[in-house]
Amino acid sequence: MTKGNLGVVSDDLKQAVLIVGYGDVGARVARLLRSTRSVYALIRNPARAAAVASDGAVAVIGDLDDAESLAEIVGRTSAVFHAVLHFAPPAMGATDDVRTKNLIAVLYRSTNHRVRHLVYISTTGVYGDCGGRWVDESTPLNPESDRARRRVDAETCLAAWAQDEQAALTILRAPGIYAADRLPIDRIHAHTPAIRAVEDSWSNHIHAEDLARACVRALDLQIAHPADFAQPMIVNIVDDSVLKMGDYFDLVADHFGMPRPPRLTRREAESQVSPAMLSFMRESRRIRNNKMKTSLGYQLRYPTVGGFLAELPSR
Structure with missing residues (x-):
């Protein structure tokens, strides 16, 4: 893929962008984009509008769980939105992603000006348990939790929409965000146990700022080279850390001078750790990020968790 110079702001790059799912990463993206684009953010609570404005974005009120509340998006989409950055997690419950389906319904209803670009943050959980093996974007999907199945459903629905609309779609699969x-400070304070090293699972990480910047890079690449997006581009966004889960906790504990979490056998941990945490502990994989560095052309600001911690003052 020829990337060229993405530093020049063209008229296309100044088109309006809608951020859906305005949490930490969404706010970081808004701050990165505000000087080159008109940024809008979908929020449920009007009280957050001032905070959104401080990030350089305009609040659009609507709830992805309530399709009727999304009428304002339809009007604005028809008028100005050129790109959507979809960061909203699926609602708990079923194995399909109703929020993404509601968003897609809005995009289909746009008439005067169709959205041409969409970037979606998914999860590396869609690969399931790989027994600690290395995984890349060609690895078959094997979602083992309802949480991951909802993400696969979202990816599938978005790919169908992109094909129908001939729109560019980039799916960024992210691991644990830090x-x-x-950081897992409260978990360490609570002396929540980790699994002993010989049984522990490999974990994967990405700094929130790197994830936000990768999203911006993905959008820039779509706009600069639309012909390269006849098919969705799928990229794992992970750092260079090679850590087991307990080693990650130890790294954070050591930096802040806290006692390391106690280590248990996997069987012992099953009776002392929450079901949600156990679902993460059961899955072990190491994610390759070669495509992020080559095809996407993104270079990490924080290559490792340890390197990031070294920049933080200890408490």
């Missing part, structure tokens, strides 16, 4: 305020 940042200075997204």
